[in-house]
Amino acid sequence: MSLLERRQQFHFDIMSKVIYFIVFILSHTLIIDGQHVQTMPPQYACTSSSLTLRCPAGYIIVVTSAEYGVAKVDGSCIYTPGDCLADAMSIVSCISDSVTCSIYATKKKLPECNNQYGSYIHIEYDCVPISINDSAKEYNVCQQNSTDITSDHGILKSPGYPSQFQLTTFECFRAIHVPDNKIVRLWLTDLYVSSAGSNCPNDHVYVVDNVQTLRHCGTKRYAYPYLCSSTILIQYKTTTQSSFYRGMRMYFEIVDRSPNDNCPNGSVTPAPVTTTIPTDVTTAVPVYVVLGIASPLRSFQICKGESHTLQCPANYVVAVRTNIYGVTPTDQCEDHDASKHCVLAIDPTFYCLQSCTYMYTGNRVIPSCSNKIAAYRYVEYQCVPLNTELVSPNTTCPADGSKVPIQIDSRGRFQSYRYDSPILRKMNCTYRLKTKPGNIMHIYALGISLTDYSSDCTKNKISFIEDGETAGADFCVERSYRLIYSTCSNEIDMRYIVTDDIMYSSNGAELYIESQARPSDWPCGKPLPTTPFVTPTAAPLTNETSMFARDELETDICFKGTSTYTCPLGYTFIIIDAFYGVKKQSLNKCGFVQGDCVYDALPSLTICRNDAATCYMSYVTQRRLAQCSDNYADYLHITHQCIPSRPVGTPPPITVYDICDTNAPIANFNGVVTSPYFPTYKQTNTECKRSLVGMTDRVLKIWMNEMAVSSDGVRSLSEGSDEPDLVIYKNHDTKDLNNFEKLNPSIRDVCIKDYLIINAPHVAYVYCGTRKFAMAPICA
Numbered sequence: 174m175s176l177l178e179r180r181q182q183f184h185f186d187i188m189s190k191v192i193y194f195i196v197f198i199l200s201h202t203l204i205i206d207g208q209h210v211q212t213m214p215p216q217y218a219c220t221s222s223s224l225t226l227r228c229p230a231g232y233i234i235v236v237t238s239a240e241y242g243v244a245k246v247d248g249s250c251i252y253t254p255g256d257c258l259a260d261a262m263s264i265v266s267c268i269s270d271s272v273t274c275s276i277y278a279t280k281k282k283l284p285e286c287n288n289q290y291g292s293y294i295h296i297e298y299d300c301v302p303i304s305i306n307d308s309a310k311e312y313n314v315c316q317q318n319s320t321d322i323t324s325d326h327g328i329l330k331s332p333g334y335p336s337q338f339q340l341t342t343f344e345c346f347r348a349i350h351v352p353d354n355k356i357v358r359l360w361l362t363d364l365y366v367s368s369a370g371s372n373c374p375n376d377h378v379y380v381v382d383n384v385q386t387l388r389h390c391g392t393k394r395y396a397y398p399y400l401c402s403s404t405i406l407i408q409y410k411t412t413t414q415s416s417f418y419r420g421m422r423m424y425f426e427i428v429d430r431s432p433n434d435n436c437p438n439g440s441v442t443p444a445p446v447t448t449t450i451p452t453d454v455t456t457a458v459p460v461y462v463v464l465g466i467a468s469p470l471r472s473f474q475i476c477k478g479e480s481h482t483l484q485c486p487a488n489y490v491v492a493v494r495t496n497i498y499g500v501t502p503t504d505q506c507e508d509h510d511a512s513k514h515c516v517l518a519i520d521p522t523f524y525c526l527q528s529c530t531y532m533y534t535g536n537r538v539i540p541s542c543s544n545k546i547a548a549y550r551y552v553e554y555q556c557v558p559l560n561t562e563l564v565s566p567n568t569t570c571p572a573d574g575s576k577v578p579i580q581i582d583s584r585g586r587f588q589s590y591r592y593d594s595p596i597l598r599k600m601n602c603t604y605r606l607k608t609k610p611g612n613i614m615h616i617y618a619l620g621i622s623l624t625d626y627s628s629d630c631t632k633n634k635i636s637f638i639e640d641g642e643t644a645g646a647d648f649c650v651e652r653s654y655r656l657i658y659s660t661c662s663n664e665i666d667m668r669y670i671v672t673d674d675i676m677y678s679s680n681g682a683e684l685y686i687e688s689q690a691r692p693s694d695w696p697c698g699k700p701l702p703t704t705p706f707v708t709p710t711a712a713p714l715t716n717e718t719s720m721f722a723r724d725e726l727e728t729d730i731c732f733k734g735t736s737t738y739t740c741p742l743g744y745t746f747i748i749i750d751a752f753y754g755v756k757k758q759s760l761n762k763c764g765f766v767q768g769d770c771v772y773d774a775l776p777s778l779t780i781c782r783n784d785a786a787t788c789y790m791s792y793v794t795q796r797r798l799a800q801c802s803d804n805y806a807d808y809l810h811i812t813h814q815c816i817p818s819r820p821v822g823t824p825p826p827i828t829v830y831d832i833c834d835t836n837a838p839i840a841n842f843n844g845v846v847t848s849p850y851f852p853t854y855k856q857t858n859t860e861c862k863r864s865l866v867g868m869t870d871r872v873l874k875i876w877m878n879e880m881a882v883s884s885d886g887v888r889s890l891s892e893g894s895d896e897p898d899l900v901i902y903k904n905h906d907t908k909d910l911n912n913f914e915k916l917n918p919s920i921r922d923v924c925i926k927d928y929l930i931i932n933a934p935h936v937a938y939v940y941c942g943t944r945k946f947a948m949a950p951i952c953a
Contacts, residue, residue, distance in 0.1 A: 208302045209326065209426060210360065212237075215541045216296040219250040220280040227273050228300035234267045234274045235360050236298045237396040240518040241283055241291035250293040252541055255511060257286035258497065258518035261294050263648075266628045268392055270303055270363070281646050284615070284659040285495055288695065297517075297540055299396055301360045301424050304328070314409045314421065315345035322349045325427045331409055331420035335363070338411075338418040345409040349425060356430045357405045361395040363422040367413035368392070368625065368652075368678045372526075378421050379408035383436075385532070391652075391678065392627055399536045401436030415677060433546060435478030435535040461556070462486050466584050467617070467687055468556040470494065476506035476549050477535030484528045485556035491525035492557045492617055492654040498537050498547035509551040515542035516551075525554075525654070557617050557654055557685055561586045564686070570602040572852070574785025574879075576666070581608040581688050586619070589669055589681035597623070597633070597674040597681065599854050601783060601881055601943075604667045606660075608688035613695065614665065616658040618651035619683040625676045632673040632883060635682055638666045638779060640735070640791035661695070662793065663688075666780065672883055672943070717741075720817040720827040721843060722876065725749055730809045731763035735791035738781075738813060743821035745878045746788045747814050749947050751775045753796050753806035765810045770801035774809060775895065782945045784818055784852065784879035814947070816876045817845060833861035840866040845878075852879070872950040875931065877940075882927040884942035895946035898923045899939040 211232075218224035220241075226234050239261040242252055252258075267274035278294040305311060310327035322329075329347065333339040349357050359380060367376040368391030380387045382402035389395060409421055461468045468489075473481045483491050500515040501507045507514070517539045533550040564585030566577065579587070590598060608614055616637070623633035630649035637646050637658045648657055669682065720743065730736050740746050751774040754765050765771070781788035792809040820827050828844045839846070846863065849855045867873055884898075924941035931938040933951050 208305055210302070210358070210424070211300045212540065213298055213300060216298075217251050217293055218276070218278045218296075219293050220278045220291050223275050223277045224294075224296065225273055225275045226267065226296065226298055230272060231302060231304060232272065232300040233270050233303050233362055233394075234272075234298050235301050235362060235394050235396050236262070236265045236267055236296060238262075238295075238297045238517060238519045239265050239276075240295050241281075241286075242293050242295055243283065243286045243289045244292035252293075252295055252515075254513060254515055256292075257283070257289065257511070258295075258516060259283040259285040259291070260496065260518055260520045261291075262520040263628060263651075264294070265296075267298075268363075268394055268627075282659070282661075284656045288659050288661070295541060299360065301362050302328075303362055303422070303424075312347065314347050314407060314423075315341055316347075322347060322425075323351075327425060329407065329421075329423040329425065331411070331422075333420060334422055335419040338415075338420050340414055341409065341411050343410075347407045347409075349405045349407070351403050351427050353403050354430050355403070355427050356434075357400050358426045358428055359397040359400060359405065360424045361389060361393060361397070361421070362424050363419060364389055364391070364393040364395075365417070365419040366390055366411050366421070367415070367418070368622070375410070375412040377408075377410055378423075379406075381406040381408065385530075391625070399534050401434075401534055413678075417677075431536045433477065433535050435533075459486065462489070464583075465558055465561055467492075467558065467615070467685070470553055470555055472551065472553040473531075474506075474509050474549055474551045475531060475533045477533060480530055480532035481552075482528065482530045483525060483552075483554060487527070488560050489556040489558055490527055490619075490654045491529060491554055492656060493525065493552060493554045494656060495551070495553035496520070497551040498539060499549050499551060500539055500542040500545045501548045504545070504548055506549045509549065515539065515545070517541060517547070555656070557619075558584070559619065559685075561685060563588060565589075565604070567591070569598075570600055573787075574783040575787060576603045576605040576789070578605045578607065581606060581614060581686050584685070584687045587667075587682070587684040587686060589683070592681040592683055594680060597671050597676050597679055599674050600669060600671050602669045603783075604669065605664065606667055606686065607664045610663055611691055612663045612688045613691045614660045614663070615656060615687050615689065616660075617685040617687075618648065618653075618655055618657045619685055620680075621648055621651040621682045621684075622679045623649045623671065623676070623682065625678045633671045633676070633679070634668075635684075636668040636670070636779075638668065640664065640666075640793045663691075670943075672881060717822070717826055720744070720820070722817065722874070723815040725812055725814045727765075727810065727812050729754075729764040730790060730792045730811065732792055732795050732805075732807060734763075734808075735789070735793075736811075738788045738790070740786040740815035742786060743817065743819050743826075744786055744815040745784045745818040746781060746786060747816050747876055747878070747945060747947055748775065748778060748781060748788075748811060749814050750812040751778055752810050753798060754808050754810055755798060755801040755804045756807045763808050765808070770798070770804070771810070772798045772800050772806070782879075782943060783881075784945075786815075786818075788813075814876075816878060816947075817843070818878050819845065830863060832863050833857055836862060838864040838866050854881075872952055874950055875948045877944050877946050877948070880929060880940065880942075880944040882929075882941055884924065884927070895944065897938040897940055898942070901937040901939065903935055903937065 216224050216226065228234050241259045241261045243257040245253055245255040264279060265276060276296065280290055282288045283291050305328050310324050312322055312327060312329045313332060314329050315332050351357055361378065364378060373388050373390035377388055377390045380397060382400045382405055387397060459468065475481050485491055496519055498517045498519065499509055531550065531552055537547040538544055539547055561584050564579050564581065565587040567590060569590060571577065590600060606614060621635065624630065628650060630647040634647045634649045639661050646658055651657065728736060738746050752771040753774050755770040757766060757768040780790060790811070796806045797803055798806055817827050820829060828841055830839055830844055830846045831849055832846050833849050849857065865873065924939050927941050929940045
């Protein structure tokens with residue numbers, strides 16, 4: 174090849190790479206037309222993974238729908254007709270003005286899908302402008318003597334939004350008028366007001382057309398459904414002050430009305446501030462009302478232009494189980510068939526009380542179904558009782574950390590301690606829910622308010638943990654009435670955790686729990702042994718003049734087996750190590766034998782995490798281990814130890830040191846170090862320090878009997894992890910940790926306000942959150 178030919182070839186290679194690079198950039202660039210909303214392509218992610226939603230600068234993410242899918246095709250993470258779908262809006266927390274939002278697809282059981290695990294999540298979202306070039310198109314919702322809004326698009330804000338939040342002296346009204354051949358598309362791009370009260374009575378934003386009233390309060394981002402009326406009325410009211418509140422911001426666009434519009438005629442009138450509940454119109458008393466239980470599952474389907482009114486008896490409320498739009502092959506309204514139709518499950522557009530009306534105007538476009546218009550809407554629901562008998566004790570957690578047994582005979586109502594009080598109380602309780610052998614339990618939310626209606630359940634939550642499970646399903650906010658969990662067996666642990674009690678609009682949790690016979694095709698769990706559950710009692714100490722860490726013991730829990738561990742009074746039970754095992758030889762008896770294939774279970778065990786002398790464990794949900802050729806584990810192997818926790822007897826057999834009592838070093842051979850007033854939580858005004866004086870021929874062993882402090886919402890580790898949140902290695906020039914942090918101010922990006930630091934000569938371990946574990950020996 175000549176020099177000229179080589180140069181021409183080189184020039185071609187470079188150009189082909191440049192052209193490819195430019196095409197790549199264009200294919201990954203969001204093109205937004207002017208300052209209008211752009212509907213983005215649907216996004217999918219397998220469970221136990223995350224996806225990131227993106228918008229360009231000047232726009233924010235508003236998720237229009239989120240759903241879990243149980244794949245009919247094994248290994249599939251994309252919707253296929255026939256997949257079972259369930260709403261997943263609870264995992265969406267895109268509430269900032271960031272151009273990106275990450276969503277983690279938690280693997281969870283779906284009561285709507287016969288308690289099967291979700292395979293994937295499906296997200297649809299819009300990119301919505303948060304500012305506008307023409308200031309004349311920015312409107313104040315409370316501006317008196319204002320003209321009606323008639324511009325083709327614009328932004329509506331509350332007074333003082335966002336940095337100078339103001340209360341309203343009256344109910345504010347603004348109307349948006351459009352010609353009859355147009356409609357209003359509306360997005361609530363930011364709302365942060367009080368959420369006190371079950372029906373947003375004193376702080377709210379209402380959107381009213383001639384078909385429906387959509388009500389919101391608290392923290393919310395929302396894409397409004399198809400609004401029928403040519404006049405949309407927006408009502409805004411705030412009576413509760415807080416330095417955190419921002420108020421309200423909306424974006425609207427005027428677009429052509431669909432030719433398939435099936436909207437009814439009617440006029441728009443303001444919604445009353447107090448909504449009255451319709452009276453029961455049923456004359457015959459249903460059997461489920463006589464029994465005081467939830468109704469059987471009901472369903473209805475509406476086609477374009479149709480509506481349906483849900484009506485429950487007095488003292489019952491509507492709990493929507495499924496809310497689906499369906500696209501049919503013929504584009505005609507056919508009987509719902511998830512195996513043949515392309516469907517989309519969405520969050521209910523409004524919250525029902527005793528009664529509400531569903532309507533389908535015939536204009537719902539489904540992006541995941543080739544952008545076709547849904548032919549029908551399909552809804553499943555139950556009527557759930559509000560006033561069944563209380564089964565929960567209105568008491569604090571037991572001082573010894575034992576589980577609180579709650580028996581569910583046929584039904585019952587759980588309320589957290591001091592429910593409906595305006596002040597939360599820090600608690601970490603485990604309730605053992607139990608019904609008759611051979612039954613399962615359905616758990617409905619009547620109201621969960623633990624995080625001021627933020628969906629971040631890091632600090633405050635209710636968790637349901639099946640026996641043998643390592644991680645539970647977490648809930649911290651539920652405004653609507655709905656089924657949130659169905660058990661696998663007749664017993665389950667329910668943990669109620671509040672580590673942050675500085676919440677201004679949270680009042681605890683109320684649940685309705687109902688027992689039913691376990692269906693023969695129930696896909697999870699096995700019935701537990703029929704022996705009654707008894708909370709173990711710690712045995713008293715016998716003739717001990719001193720307390721030391723007892724020897725480590727190893728036990729095996731075979732599949733379907735249970736085990737109860739009890740330490741002497743004054744000791745706490747700690748799991749040192751745990752792993753699942755697959756027998757090397759099938760004829761071997763259950764239990765660890767050298768050569769078995771094993772997999773670490775300790776990082777994910779969430780039981781027995783508080784300072785208690787007893788622990789009840791079982792292995793009833795068999796684990797499949799990918800690392801062991803996808804075989805099921807035959808047993809769970811536990812290494813455990815009893816560790817001194819508090820002195821019992823006179824004279825005290827062990828010394829307890831308050832870490833904040835003095836700066837004096839601790840030179841004893843052993844002892845217990847506590848925070849002030851433990852186990853009662855108390856804040857400290859300054860950083861407390863105590864030195865442990867070591868011995869030249871000994872190593873230092875530290876057991877964390879219990880730690881429960883805030884994690885500032887920035888932990889990268891799960892609460893069940895025993896690893897430190899941060900390890901700081903010190904060099905020979907900077908052995909003092911305070912000086913080291915001053916020289917490197919950015920080194921601490923976790924556990925900033927609440928923490929425990931174990932500061933050894935050459936390394937420092939930083940912890941926060943909830944912990945219970947044994948540290949590796951320290952040479953000091």
